[in-house]
Amino acid sequence: MKNVHSKILFFLALSIPGLLISQSNASRLDSLFNHLRTNEAALRIFFSAMPKGGDLHHHYSGSIYAEKYIETAKSANAWINEVTLEINFDSSGTLMDKEWKKFLTLEKEIGEYAFQQILLKHLSSKDYSRSDGITSYDDFFETFNRFGSSKNQISNGSGLLWLKQNAIHQKVSYIETMLETIPCGKLPEVFNHLNDSLLIYQALNDTTKLFNLFNTLKNSLLNKSNKLCLENYLKELEKEHKRLQIDDSLFTLRYQTYVLRTLPPIQVLTQMINSFEAAKEDTLLVGINMVAPEHHPMALRDYRLHMRMFQYCAKTWPNVLVSLHAGELSEGLVSPENLHFHIQEAVDIAGAKRIGHGTALAFEQDVLSLIERMKDKKTIVEINYLSNRFILGSTHENHPLYLYHKAKIPIVICTDDAGVLRTDHNGEFIQIALDFPSLTYTDFKEFAFNSIYHSFIKGVEVRTRLLQKLQRDFTYFEHHFLEQHRNIFGE
Numbered sequence: 001m002k003n004v005h006s007k008i009l010f011f012l013a014l015s016i017p018g019l020l021i022s023q024s025n026a027s028r029l030d031s032l033f034n035h036l037r038t039n040e041a042a043l044r045i046f047f048s049a050m051p052k053g054g055d056l057h058h059h060y061s062g063s064i065y066a067e068k069y070i071e072t073a074k075s076a077n078a079w080i081n082e083v084t085l086e087i088n089f090d091s092s093g094t095l096m097d098k099e100w101k102k103f104l105t106l107e108k109e110i111g112e113y114a115f116q117q118i119l120l121k122h123l124s125s126k127d128y129s130r131s132d133g134i135t136s137y138d139d140f141f142e143t144f145n146r147f148g149s150s151k152n153q154i155s156n157g158s159g160l161l162w163l164k165q166n167a168i169h170q171k172v173s174y175i176e177t178m179l180e181t182i183p184c185g186k187l188p189e190v191f192n193h194l195n196d197s198l199l200i201y202q203a204l205n206d207t208t209k210l211f212n213l214f215n216t217l218k219n220s221l222l223n224k225s226n227k228l229c230l231e232n233y234l235k236e237l238e239k240e241h242k243r244l245q246i247d248d249s250l251f252t253l254r255y256q257t258y259v260l261r262t263l264p265p266i267q268v269l270t271q272m273i274n275s276f277e278a279a280k281e282d283t284l285l286v287g288i289n290m291v292a293p294e295h296h297p298m299a300l301r302d303y304r305l306h307m308r309m310f311q312y313c314a315k316t317w318p319n320v321l322v323s324l325h326a327g328e329l330s331e332g333l334v335s336p337e338n339l340h341f342h343i344q345e346a347v348d349i350a351g352a353k354r355i356g357h358g359t360a361l362a363f364e365q366d367v368l369s370l371i372e373r374m375k376d377k378k379t380i381v382e383i384n385y386l387s388n389r390f391i392l393g394s395t396h397e398n399h400p401l402y403l404y405h406k407a408k409i410p411i412v413i414c415t416d417d418a419g420v421l422r423t424d425h426n427g428e429f430i431q432i433a434l435d436f437p438s439l440t441y442t443d444f445k446e447f448a449f450n451s452i453y454h455s456f457i458k459g460v461e462v463r464t465r466l467l468q469k470l471q472r473d474f475t476y477f478e479h480h481f482l483e484q485h486r487n488i489f490g491e
């Protein structure tokens with residue numbers, strides 16, 4: 001039998017010139033990678049040259065480095081509150097409270113270097129120290145509130161272009177960025193009393209009553225003017241995407257929208273319905289996510305209710321794809337009963353195609369059955385390893401990456417919030433290679449291909465083009481890296 005396979009491979013190699021060469025390059029690179037893998041600098045050089053496919057899990061505002069926010073505030077000479085460091089782009093000149101000063105005035109008073117350092121620490125986790133008495137997760141999540149109106153300023157094109165250049169520089173050819181919540185219709189306040197009804201139906205696990213109420217609210221929300229708002233939002237998104245010429249032969253970008261899991265139920269449902277309705281046919285808006293700290297009291301209280309909302313939406317808009325942050329938790333961060341079901345409800349109830357983080361896998365109830373179901377359903381796991389290390393204190397000894405891999409659940413390697421964490425995509429690959437010595441070059445190559453195979457890109461043509469590009473990039477990388485390495489280091 002083995003002989004037959006060898007013959008097929010031999011004839012295949014004869015009929016496809018370059019295949020044999022590329023296969024042998026890949027296996028030579030596998031052994032070179034094993035030589036390099038104990039040295040971080042060597043790994044940096046290796047992964048900086050290696051094509052990485054796509055980044056499927058990252059947040060727009062948290063991915064942009066603080067320097068970009070500072071540069072934007074400085075060039076606009078925005079207002080800065082010298083006590084809170086809040087930035088305000090009000091151009092009418094009315095912020096005359098004594099705590100508010102113009103950027104350039106404050107910079108002059110403090111000194112350019114010192115002021116820059118203060119702002120860098122304020123707008124990222126730079127130089128974070130546990131001894132300051134703030135937990136790493138609070139330090140991390142608090143940063144997003146500090147961007148304030150700066151986020152809108154960089155939304156004006158320059159942030160997206162920065163993300164694009166940063167991705168290309170790291171040999172990333174596709175990103176799926178979690179951009180923002182959709183700023184369209186809200187339900188009138190008269191509906192607010194229904195928050196209690198939703199919670200009661202959820203407590204009773206009365207799915208029929210829940211879905212009936214979801215349906216009533218959906219019909220009320222999706223009136224003519226709100227539908228127009230959603231259409232206009234998508235038109236603007238497409239216009240901006242084209243104006244910036246984001247997609248080209250080197251790079252493709254798609255968007256996810258998200259709902260905030262820390263809001264009252266009616267508001268969460270409103271954001272979710274707007275998101276699904278907008279994404280149902282659009283080619284740029286390819287998926288829905290849910291963000292904000294999973295361990296927030298409101299997020300914990302309403303977790304099962306949120307999963308039911310997703311279940312309802314998935315039934316109503318069956319073509320819309322969902323990726324969910326689930327199991328971004330650790331022992332002690334929440335009480336034990338909150339560690340047992342988040343991933344399984346995201347997979348089984350909400351129908352998430354991809355799970356973001358999945359760090360607390362081992363704490364799930366009947367975890368082996370869950371892993372089997374994830375395999376059956378072909379669920380993907382978005383690993384954000386450096387983020388888990390920082391926020392949750394994960395280590396290679398307790399992180400489930402290896403379990404997912406062993407169980408053959410497809411993994412994609414992502415950055416989460418490289419700007420806040422001051423990391424990059426190469427760094428994710430490096431740290432994983434250092435911490436998981438059983439992973440081979442072939443595994444990392446597979447992770448890169450997974451990120452295109454399992455992206456939410458709509459349209460076969462775009463996905464095929466990206467896969468072909470990735471294959472070409474790998475052929476080039478495997479040939480040239482080996483050659484250059486041999487020329488320089490003689491191995």
Ligand SMILES: [Zn+2]
Pocket residue numbers: 057058059325356416
């Ligand atoms: Zn995330």
